[in-house]
Amino acid sequence: MKELSTIGFDADDTLWQNEQFFRLTEARFAELLADHAEPDHLLDRLLEAEKRNLGHYGFGIKGFTLSMIETAVEVTEGRVPASVIGEILAAGREMLRHPVETLPHVQETLEELAGKYRLVLITKGDLFDQERKLAQSGLGDFFDAVEIVSDKSAGTYERVFSRHGDGAEHAMMVGNSLKSDVAPAIEAGSWGVYVPHELTWVLERIEAPEEHPRYRQIEHLGQLRELIAKL
Structure with missing residues (x-):
């Protein structure tokens, strides 16, 4: 040996x-897009975006935030309000500031x-x-x-x-x-x-x-x- x-x-x-903060942010994301997609469908779309983007953004909060924005644009067919994009960005910043x-x-x-x-x-x-x-x-x-x-x-x-x-x-x-x-x-x-x-x-x-x-x-x-x- x-x-x-x-x-x-x-x-x-x-x-x-770590993962619990992603889950909390996913729930917040689902609330923001509640008028455009059911939560399960939305999170499935988000996961697909994350898979596609791993080769571009790698692992981590920043890539996750960009994938949320991409998903929001997709499910609203480009009509996502700027205020929602702002909320998604704020959620990502909050994750980056969260105490360990x-x-x-x-x-x-x-x-x-x-x-x-x-x-x-x-x-x-x-x-x-x-x-x-x-x-x-x-x-x-x-x-x-x-x-x-x-x-x-x-x-x-x-x-x-x-x-x-x-x-x-x-x-x-x-x-x-x-x-x-x-x-x-x-x-x-x-x-x-x-x-x-x-x-x-x-x-x-x-x-x-x-x-x-x-x-x-x-x-x-x-x-x-x-x-x-x-x-």
């Missing part, structure tokens, strides 16, 4: 709350692991927003490195764990997304630890690789130290 030396952590919905809410067991787990392993924050999304959330969280000092990436693939983990550790085989990735945090890390040769969150974006959902010897699942981060001790 390869000795574990590096642990990567996802940020959004692994270290702090750290999840349970995060602080004590990082305190225990820091110094014993190289800790690397690996997150995708808007650079400025992710830097803001990390600074507000107060968790930055626990990490030996921070990588804000456009997407997460096996190649991403191979590069990051080679740059900041002893390679993927000596590393573990911890996160709430099976698609982005777990499956590609395992493909790269790392351990993949799934920490479910009650809200996970539909585009991040895939089947768990339960038969793989390097896959693990825990209920919360407070169980991570015990899991590592049993490897």
Whole structure:
């Protein structure tokens, strides 16, 4: 068994709350367009816009806001009032200003692991927003490195764990997304630890690789130290 030396952590919905603010904003968006589309239909159209735009805008609040505007234009056939566009922009700015809410067991787990392993924050999304959330969280000092990436693939983990550790085989990735945090890390040769969150974006959902010897699942981060001790 390869000795574990590096642990990567996802940020959004692994270290702090994130998806709940998107859900709240979607509800607000549905209210703004209530005269033009039923909520379920509107949110389906929004999701389709987000899928189309990932290659253009990437992940994060700014791309989400632009997708809301695009959807509003589409469902109103170009007649969306300027006041509604203004409300959508205001909702996006509010998301970018929202205080960071750290999840349970995060602080004590990082305190225990820091110094014993190289800790690397690996997150995708808007650079400025992710830097803001990390600074507000107060968790930055626990990490030996921070990588804000456009997407997460096996190649991403191979590069990051080679740059900041002893390679993927000596590393573990911890996160709430099976698609982005777990499956590609395992493909790269790392351990993949799934920490479910009650809200996970539909585009991040895939089947768990339960038969793989390097896959693990825990209920919360407070169980991570015990899991590592049993490897």
